[in-house]
Amino acid sequence: MRLLLAEDDSLLGEGIVTALRRAGYSVDWFRDGSTVGPALQNEHFDLVVLDLGLPKMDGMDVLRQIRKRGDLTPVLILTARDDLDDRVAGLDAGADDYLGKPFSVDELLARLRALQRRRGGRADNLLQHGDLTVDPASHRVELAGTPIVLPRREFALLHALLEHRGNVLSREQLEQTLYSWEDEVGSNTIEVHVHHLRKKLGNDLIRTVRGIGYTIDSTTSPQRDLGE
Known part of the structure; x- marks a missing residue:
């Protein structure tokens, strides 16, 4: 599975990329929001992990942009914003799941597998x-x-x-x-x-x-x- 990671924190991004690749994902890492939309238009990705606090274009604006043009790629929001209104706004804007920072890598991987199951119309992980x-x-x-x-x-x-x-x-x-x-x-x-x-x-x-x-x-x- 190929995954797009949008995260501007270098240390956190490196840790996520390492964990995802060990789990078998192919990962392309983007550090600002303005590059995410064009990447999704030009390449195939199975999943997106999207930080909200991105430079150049906020993650929420990125999410609205890709959903507006009909892109249905599953998106997991990854953010330090833990306000209920932010979570509701992200889900209403088209996010499929939400994970607050700090987080466990095991939970991130489990949530990504759940998104894959739902996309494939399966109830079972097997x-x-x-x-x-x-x-x-x-x-x-x-x-x-x-x-x-x-x-x-x-x-x-x-x-x-x-x-x-x-x-x-x-x-x-x-x-x-x-x-x-x-x-x-x-x-x-x-x-x-x-x-x-x-x-x-x-x-x-x-x-x-x-x-x-x-x-x-x-x-x-x-x-x-x-x-x-």
Whole structure:
């Protein structure tokens, strides 16, 4: 999952970026409000963590701007403003959740997972697909009860395809989901990740749609070979 962080405090921002990347997110960090809107227009982000006290453009104005143009990306407000009126105003302006400073990293991650669940229309944190179980909270993957170890990028790719099962995601969409602007991405990076996932989870799980991208069909699920 790719996340946009808008936070002007350098020390806090560095800590959040480190925690999010350890949790498997690709993060682009912006330090003033005027850059957030254009970034969301030009790139795909799955989630936004938005501080209200931003320079150049206040976070509340940023939120109103992106909602006015119809951007539905889930937004979690992160702020030291703990007045009830500020919380109500942020939620009424289109925020999906609110977390006051100081905060626990574990709570931030749990709230982000909750936003992902709601966006995907799921009540449960687990992603189930036939014999395949994926737990975004613990980054555990099991196939017919057998743990499968996946590196961070492979896990993120599998997670994205499962979240959008039945839909075809292009290589560009997957690159934007897995990598931030500062990451170097090779021309065949996505193909390599798909190859590794097929070796670990079976060739039938991820289908290539030639000239378009990749998909996990909603009617096709991996099954553990009982002869293994």
